[in-house]
Amino acid sequence: MLVHPTRPVHPLVEPADFAADRLPDAVAAHEDALRVVHRWAWEYLCEPHADLGRRGDVCPYTGTSLQKNLFFLTVHPGKPTDPAELAELLRHYREWFPELEPTGGAGAQFKTILVLFPDLVGPADFAVVDRTQELLKVEYAAEGLMLGEFHPGPPDKAGLWNPEFRPLVSPVALLGMRHMVPTDFPFVRGDDATLSVYLRLFGDRVPTYLRQDVRAAADRLATSGS
Structure with a gap:
């Protein structure tokens, strides 16, 4: 204890x-x-x-x-x-x-x-x-x-x-x-504020199987100006 x-x-x-x-x-x-x-x-x-x-x-x-x-x-x-x-x-x-x-x-x-x-x-x-x-x-x-x-x-x-x-x-x-860990992307992808933190922390070390989805989410976030 x-x-x-x-x-x-x-x-x-x-x-x-x-x-x-x-x-x-x-x-x-x-x-x-x-x-x-x-x-x-x-x-x-x-x-x-x-x-x-x-x-x-x-x-x-x-x-x-x-x-x-x-x-x-x-x-x-x-x-x-x-x-x-x-x-x-x-x-x-x-x-x-x-x-x-x-x-x-x-x-x-x-x-x-x-x-x-x-x-x-x-x-x-x-x-x-x-x-x-x-x-x-x-x-x-x-x-x-x-x-x-x-x-x-x-x-x-x-x-x-x-x-x-x-x-x-x-x-x-x-x-x-x-x-928060790199595999948490599915939990944050629907919330721009937490997604922004995820990208800041893990943008350069995303698991391979998530990279395409993370790249698309990052592009969407950049386009929206969030």
Whole structure:
């Protein structure tokens, strides 16, 4: 478990912590929520799904993050009703994120923080999570971060390869942050602000299979003057 040395933020539970029979005392009150999300990450995100519409795991990124002990979970109890309140809670983790080891090198791209909100349990609560992600996504992208919304709703966003599939479903409402990576183009192509950040960060190292689509998106963005 990681505790920030100076800031009053909740501790980060590491994948290695789940090997113990009981989580550390500081987070024991939320053990059920933490364990169910940790299990969901392994059993859902790290596995193929018949409805996904492509081969491979639901999230190709998560398995490596877990294996490298860089998949951190934290819990905030309560029922925030305003996206601005959730945004403020997340601010601490956004500031802590770049300080977490490793701070550089290839391994740094696998750092992930999931902030769990176990008391947000109904449609109105889930809408707050969705609106918070929408409010913050461009701000986070400007710092090279992706912010994703997950909850039992499930979120309205359709899968990239199967529009009938809702891949962002999770057993506990949460918001997750990680580094933007070159393979994230399909997630940003429809939003000019986040697309601009992607092109700035990865324009010279786009995966081969994405180059044609990225070039077309860049040309469209240049033509539109965005």
